[in-house]
Amino acid sequence: MQITANLAHSLTLPGKQCANCALRRLNICAALYPEELAQLEFLAHGFSFKRGATMFAQDNPAEFVYNLTAGVVRLYILLPDGRRQIIGFALPGDFLGLALADHYGFCADAVDSVIACRYSRQAFADFVDTKPHLLRRIHEFSTHELSLAHDQMVILGRRSAIERVASFLIGLRDRWSHIDGYSSVHITLPMSRQDIADFLGLTIETISRTLSRLARDKQIVIVPDGVRLLNVSSMEALTKV
Amino acid sequence: MQITANLAHSLTLPGKQCANCALRRLNICAALYPEELAQLEFLAHGFSFKRGATMFAQDNPAEFVYNLTAGVVRLYILLPDGRRQIIGFALPGDFLGLALADHYGFCADAVDSVIACRYSRQAFADFVDTKPHLLRRIHEFSTHELSLAHDQMVILGRRSAIERVASFLIGLRDRWSHIDGYSSVHITLPMSRQDIADFLGLTIETISRTLSRLARDKQIVIVPDGVRLLNVSSMEALTKV
């Protein structure tokens, strides 16, 4: 189905990298004082993952945790018969392995080119145990993820196809605007239609038909790398009620 | 739809209540040393909620957090047009308000007679800030809930009606067995068919038909207060694959 070559490329990590990190205000590192940041930097290794590469797989020992700095990651659970549910897309600033558990609860692979800071889970957990304010920050991230999961449960349990697609587009736009600092009517969709389908509990044909219908109704324009919103407020209206 | 009389009854709380609490090994209090438990007990008030009573509502200021000691609570999100998604059922030992956020992210009301220890959120959060091991425990509870939410997303996104009902029954059985210490083929269902439907993303008629079908196929017997499993392993098989 997807390329699973697990070829992560280590990057050189020059000193003061963390201090210059554009994402620091967004990710868990914001909880740290400069000297703590330097300590944590000592534990970090920059890694890059090619489009389609597996970062980790469900039920495997959780050797590492990741701080995502660029790219999009799909997180998913597979059923034995091949059905797949994507439980979320991780964006820059997101942390993979918040549970600090000894096994991964889901699979993660790179949707496009991904760059991440990698830490040994054990070393990271030991570090966290000495920094209650970092644990508090991690807990905030977890509860935010829990709240996203609740929203997704509403979408999966009670929303129509068009509402699901609209919620997906608006949700992605909101998350990117939080990262970039501005809201664009252009939404880049690095993931495939199949990924969107497996996220929204629909089939690839329904995603395609629904996007076509939104385009026919002059709500969006489908462009090569994503969509452009023509009527943000009517799109947002679909995500409510 | 449901009774929403918010009449919580305060219980007298004799000394050493926490020390004698049967649920302590299960709930967040297990993280505390005896003297810390005594400190926390000082912040607690026992409350009971009648069947149908609202414990708190979505978007309201989170004045309190709760440690559930008896009964079942339904947690749900409402859409403006009345559609409801139950995001989970809380059982004894569960903690409501793990996020420690200033507003509730969902509604909670008593499915049957509920008893809970109530804390001022502010006082509880202040207490947690002085006890990193308690925060760690709370974080474990949160990530466990996140994992339950992920499982539910798979159910809502990718499973058939019969698989959803089987997963619900087996999941409830597993959770109760963890609380009671033994596994019974008898599963008490204090919640209504409508509640089950709103949890599984189906309609009440589909729940009723699916249970009838399982009974006709000699998989279960429908009894007044729940169901009795006749073939646990074939039921469990439905929750996999």
Next chain:
DNA sequence: CGTGTTCTTGAACCACTTCAAGGCCCGTGG
């Protein structure tokens, strides 16, 4: 023992899926 609520069952319907085919895009190799 009536009255309202919850649950069950049947029949018709429909939103989404499944099956099938064709189009588009892009990399590869002649």
Next chain:
DNA sequence: CCACGGGCCTTGAAGTGGTTCAAGAACACG
């Protein structure tokens, strides 16, 4: 440079699992 091949996406037509609508049965509670 164009032909070929393989993903990925789109679209149509038929099928179906679950919903909706409707009515009766079982149950709970005064």
